[in-house]
Amino acid sequence: MTKNFPPVFNQNVFFLGIFFFFQITSTATAQSRAEIQLTEGRPTLVINGKTYPPFAYMSYLGEEKYYKEVADAGIHLYNIPAYLADRGINSISGIGAFRKPIWIGENEYDFSSVIEDFEKIRTADPHAKVIVRLYLDPPLWWERSHPEASAQLPDGSTFRQCFSSEIWKAKTAEVLEDFLDWVQKSPYAANLAGIHVASGFTEEWFYHPKQYHDQNPARLEGLRQWLRDRYKNVSALRTAWNNTTVTFTTARLANIHEKGRKKEWRDPKTEQNYIDTFRFHTEVMADNIAYFCKIVKDKSNGKLLTGAFYGYHYFVTDPRRGHGALAKLLDCPDLDYLSSPNAYNRVLGEDWPAMAAINSVWLHGKLWLTENDTRTSITTLLKDRSEGIAPPGQYEDGVWLGPDDIETSKAFLWKNTARMLAYGYGGWWFDMWGGWFSDPELLNVLKETQRLHSDYIPKNIEKMKSEVLVVVDEELSFWDTSYGSLSENILSNRYPLAKTGTSYDLFLRTDLDAIPTNQYKMVWLMGLLRLNADEKLKIENWQKQGVAVIWTDANGTKIYTKNDDEPVFFDGKVKWSATELRELWQKSGVHIYNDTDDVFYIGNNWLGIHTINGGERTLHFPSEVQVIDPLKDEILANSTTVLRLKLNPKSTTLLRINP
Numbered sequence: 001m002t003k004n005f006p007p008v009f010n011q012n013v014f015f016l017g018i019f020f021f022f023q024i025t026s027t028a029t030a031q032s033r034a035e036i037q038l039t040e041g042r043p044t045l046v047i048n049g050k051t052y053p054p055f056a057y058m059s060y061l062g063e064e065k066y067y068k069e070v071a072d073a074g075i076h077l078y079n080i081p082a083y084l085a086d087r088g089i090n091s092i093s094g095i096g097a098f099r100k101p102i103w104i105g106e107n108e109y110d111f112s113s114v115i116e117d118f119e120k121i122r123t124a125d126p127h128a129k130v131i132v133r134l135y136l137d138p139p140l141w142w143e144r145s146h147p148e149a150s151a152q153l154p155d156g157s158t159f160r161q162c163f164s165s166e167i168w169k170a171k172t173a174e175v176l177e178d179f180l181d182w183v184q185k186s187p188y189a190a191n192l193a194g195i196h197v198a199s200g201f202t203e204e205w206f207y208h209p210k211q212y213h214d215q216n217p218a219r220l221e222g223l224r225q226w227l228r229d230r231y232k233n234v235s236a237l238r239t240a241w242n243n244t245t246v247t248f249t250t251a252r253l254a255n256i257h258e259k260g261r262k263k264e265w266r267d268p269k270t271e272q273n274y275i276d277t278f279r280f281h282t283e284v285m286a287d288n289i290a291y292f293c294k295i296v297k298d299k300s301n302g303k304l305l306t307g308a309f310y311g312y313h314y315f316v317t318d319p320r321r322g323h324g325a326l327a328k329l330l331d332c333p334d335l336d337y338l339s340s341p342n343a344y345n346r347v348l349g350e351d352w353p354a355m356a357a358i359n360s361v362w363l364h365g366k367l368w369l370t371e372n373d374t375r376t377s378i379t380t381l382l383k384d385r386s387e388g389i390a391p392p393g394q395y396e397d398g399v400w401l402g403p404d405d406i407e408t409s410k411a412f413l414w415k416n417t418a419r420m421l422a423y424g425y426g427g428w429w430f431d432m433w434g435g436w437f438s439d440p441e442l443l444n445v446l447k448e449t450q451r452l453h454s455d456y457i458p459k460n461i462e463k464m465k466s467e468v469l470v471v472v473d474e475e476l477s478f479w480d481t482s483y484g485s486l487s488e489n490i491l492s493n494r495y496p497l498a499k500t501g502t503s504y505d506l507f508l509r510t511d512l513d514a515i516p517t518n519q520y521k522m523v524w525l526m527g528l529l530r531l532n533a534d535e536k537l538k539i540e541n542w543q544k545q546g547v548a549v550i551w552t553d554a555n556g557t558k559i560y561t562k563n564d565d566e567p568v569f570f571d572g573k574v575k576w577s578a579t580e581l582r583e584l585w586q587k588s589g590v591h592i593y594n595d596t597d598d599v600f601y602i603g604n605n606w607l608g609i610h611t612i613n614g615g616e617r618t619l620h621f622p623s624e625v626q627v628i629d630p631l632k633d634e635i636l637a638n639s640t641t642v643l644r645l646k647l648n649p650k651s652t653t654l655l656r657i658n659p
Contacts, residue, residue, distance in 0.1 A: 031184055032129060034193040034305045036336045036367050040458075042424055043337075043367040045305075047129055047193055052077060053453040054369060054426020055446075056131065060098045061385055061434045062117060067124035069438060070429070073447035076127045079196065079428055080117040084175060085139040088389075091160075091201060091208045095382075096389040103139055103175055111182060118188045129193040131305060134179065136172050136199040136292065137161065146171075151214040160208060162216040163200075163284050173295050180299040194305025194336070197292040204309035204340075205285045206321040212257040224248050226280040240272045253277050256320050261481035265529065265554050268479075278478040282324035286310065290332040297334040307337035307369065311356035313474035314494060314506070315343045317484035324474050326356060327510040330364035337367035339427075342416070343494065344399060346375065348408065348650055349612035351498030351599045352415070357472060358425055360508040363515070370427035372416045375402030376409035376436050385433040406441055407650060411610065413437075413445040414652035415599065418608025421452065421654070422503065422601035452630055456656055458604050463623065463659040466603065467590045468504040469520040470497065471512060476527040490527040490552060490574050499578035500585055501594035503602045512538065517547075522588045524550040548588035559584070591622045598647075607655045614649035618642060621657070628656035 034047045045052045057070040058079035067078070084103040088095040099113040114132070121128045138161050143150045149167035150158035161168040183192055201208045228248050231237040237251070238244055254277040266274055293306035311326035329335065338361055342352035358368045379402035382390040390396075403409055420427055429446055431437055437446060477487040497504055507515050509528060512535065517523070523542055528535070528551065539549050539560055549560040551567075552574050558567035578597045586592055594600050594617060599610035609617065620642055627636040627643055631654070637643055647653055 031189040031300070031303055032191070032193055033303045034129070035302075036305070036365070038365060041362075043362060043365060045367060045426065052129070053450050054367060055420075055449055055453070056369075056426075056428035057431065057446075058133070058428050059431040059434050061432075062120060063434055064120045064124050066431060066434055066438060067121050067128075069443055070446060071125035071128070073443050074450040075429075075446060076125055077129050077131070077193070077428075078121050078125075079131045079133050080114070080121070081133050081135065082114050082117075082179075083135045083137075084172075085135070085137050087137065087140060087160075089135065089137075089201070089203050091210065093394045094391040095394065096391075098389065101139055102179065103142070105141070109175075109178065109182070111179075114183070115188075118191065122188070122191060128191050130188070130191050131194040131196050131307070132183070132192070133196040133198050133203065134176070135203055136176070136197065138168065138172070142171075148216075149218075150216070151208075151211045152216045153210060153213050154215060159210045159214075161199075162214055162218055163207070163211065163288060164214075164219040164222040165216060166218065169288065169291060173292065176292060176295050177299055180296065180304075184300065192304065194307065195296045196307045196339075197289060197296070198309065199288070200285070200322070204312075205289060206316075206323070207281075207285075209320075212320050220253060222284065223253055223277065223280045224251055226283070227251055227276065230276070240276075242270055242272065253280075256281070260483040260485075263482045263486050265486060266479045266481055268530075275475070275478050278319045278324060279475070282319065282322050283328055285322040286325035286329040286332075289329060290334060293332060293334040305336045306334055307339060307367075308335070309339050309371075311338055311361070311474070312340050313356060313476070314353065314472065314491060315340070315355040317477045317480065317487035317491060319475075319477040319480075320483065324478060326360070326474055327508055330360065330366060335366060337369050339369045339371055341371040341373055341430075345495065346399060346412075348403075348411070349599065349610070350495055351610075352419070353494055353498065354425070357474075357506045357508045357511075358423065359505045359515075360511045362424075363507070363511055368425040370416075370420065370425060371430050372413075372427050373430035373432055374412050374416055374436075375400070376412070376439075376442060377402050377404060377406050378409070378439055378442075379436045380433045382433050385435075402436070406439065409439075410441055410445060411650050411652045413442060414654060415608070415610045417445060417449045417452075418601050418606065418610070418652055418654045420449075422603040422606040422608055424604045448631060452654075456605065456630065460659040461604050464603055464605065464657065465519045466503045466505040467519060467521045468500075468502065468585060469515070469517060469523045470504050470506050471509055471515075471523065471525050471528070472506065473509045473528050476529065479529055486554070487527070493526060493552075493574075493576055493581075496576060496578040496581055498599050498601075499597045500582045501592040501596070501598075501600050502585065502590060503600075517542070520547060521590045522548050522550070522585055524552070526550075526552050529553050546589075548584070550584065561588070591620075593619050593621065602657070605657055607657050608652060609645075609647060610652045611647050612650060614647040614651060617645045617647055619645065623659060626658040628658070630654065630656045 036043045037046045045054045056077040057075050083099050086101040104110050147158045149165040151162045200206045234247050254274040289308045296306045312323040340355035354370050361368045382395040480486045542549050543560055543562050546562045551558045556572050557570045560567045601608040624639045
């Protein structure tokens with residue numbers, strides 16, 4: 001069938017647009033070039049040769065007045081949502097679609113909602129650069145006409161897509177290419193900076209829960225090919241699975257849609273089939289992200305950024321969701337950045353870390369952009385901001401409510417800023433339903449974040465490097481029969497880690513050989529259930545170098561030090577308090593800046609303290625430093641090793657530290 005794009009595109013696609021694309025007479029403008037460049041080893045966002053602060057703004061219900069507010073605050077990078085389908089992103093809550101669908105029939109597209117979003121942003125900010133978050137789940141009409149490419153459920157019904165289906169991938173790639181053809185030849189080409197490929201539950205490359213049951217033959221054949229690639233011969237497969245009869249043509253997916261069993265770890269001698277099922281299951285998602293990123297890179301001649309949500313191993317502990325193959329995805333040459341929201345422990349006095357090992361993300365040359373969907377005292381409810389989207393009784397309480405006052409709201413936003421600056425990553429302010437930041441004091445946080453990133457250049461940052469290395473295994477949850485409870489017991493150490501009075505680096509286990517470890521005085525192997533020979537040798541070498549090592553597995557924690565022939569074993573202890581960790585850090589020679597249980601960030605010349613109760617604090621530095629209050633441009637100390645502060649309750653304090 002001939003595609004009917006409007007004549008300006010030299011193709012034909014049936015096109016619906018509220019302005020009929022300005023009568024299709026506008027001349028397409030030169031396309032931007034957006035890329036990630038390494039600056040002193042750190043990924044940096046560069047658009048048309050200009051370095052951009054890696055901070056953006058997004059809203060599901062974007063309005064021109066809110067775009068104008070953030071543009072006035074100095075933000076010129078935006079994300080907009082776009083959807084192939086006519087269905088909501090959360091298949092459990094029943095939320096409605098945020099936009100009209102783009103893909104309305106075979107070779108028929110309606111780009112009017114994308115045009116409307118671009119027009120709002122360009123009117124508010126002529127200098128805008130835009131990343132389109134394109135949701136690739138298929139429309140209902142396509143699912144019904146292509147059951148062979150959909151998830152096939154036990155009751156005979158279908159559901160959206162089968163993520164293992166080559167038919168779905170190929171057709172979606174074709175639609176993605178058509179979208180890219182259109183937008184790159186549109187008047188918005190100069191504004192377009194990238195495509196954030198999205199799919200699955202809540203746009204985050206999670207499997208929808210119904211897809212755990214997927215019986216599509218493509219999924220089973222995908223597993224069997226994966227097993228062939230991994231084991232090479234039947235003998236190796238049978239040994240691994242402890243099954244004398246299994247073959248590459250009879251192997252089946254483990255039953256991962258069962259209810260979680262009692263809290264116990266899987267037996268590697270009898271349940272390797274579960275581990276392989278999860279490895280295949282998660283790699284399918286990573287492979288899909290890489291596949292669609294390559295489409296974007298190829299179609300744009302490398303001019304567009306590519307990114308996705310993925311790698312939530314540090315927070316999401318149910319492996320059925322599909323986030324256990326970050327290490328594989330980081331090798332993708334066509335991926336520029338990865339993202340997650342901040343951890344959803346959205347209370348005062350706790351860290352809200354990124355959900356992945358961001359140091360591993362950097363190690364592989366990718367940028368990390370966190371989603372700051374931070375609720376404020378003026379946070380709106382979806383039901384009040386839209387019609388026909390919010391399901392009754394949903395999105396109205398709990399995590400959807402903000403704090404009671406503007407001061408706490410500011411403390412939350414400043415905590416977001418302090419963490420991004422100190423740990424050296426970016427993100428976007430996610431004004432989900434609109435108006436969440438529409439207050440002069442809150443907008444000032446966004447404005448100052450832009451200014452601080454641009455005005456203060458990192459220097460001598462090697463003197464502020466982390467002395468604590470935390471190594472995690474993204475496959476930890478694969479072994480957890482409870483689908484998360486046991487894993488969370490270990491990973492919940494993410495919260496006290498932020499209260500020890502110093503910083504820590506977080507890497508994947510798979511990067512151990514590539515991590516430059518000379519700076520560390522303490523290494524925590526957190527949640528590595530079994531150690532291989534190389535890892536045991538590393539512990540021995542670290543001990544010889546005077547580096548203390550903590551190893552937490554299913555049974556408890558062992559602590560290795562230089563002077564001990566045998567490790568000290570803490571039977572059953574997998575959770576540690578901030579005070580306990582701080583004592584371990586001090587014994588190993590780690591410098592402690594702050595000896596209270598405040599949330600504390602230090603790095604890249606930035607220091608942040610987030611506190612509930614406030615009060616007097618005494619900070620200790622390892623060498624003479626200059627301390628600046630960057631919001632007042634006031635020097636607090638020109639050369640000191642000790643700084644005394646008075647903190648307000650429910651506050652976040654940000655300081656510039658120049659060694």
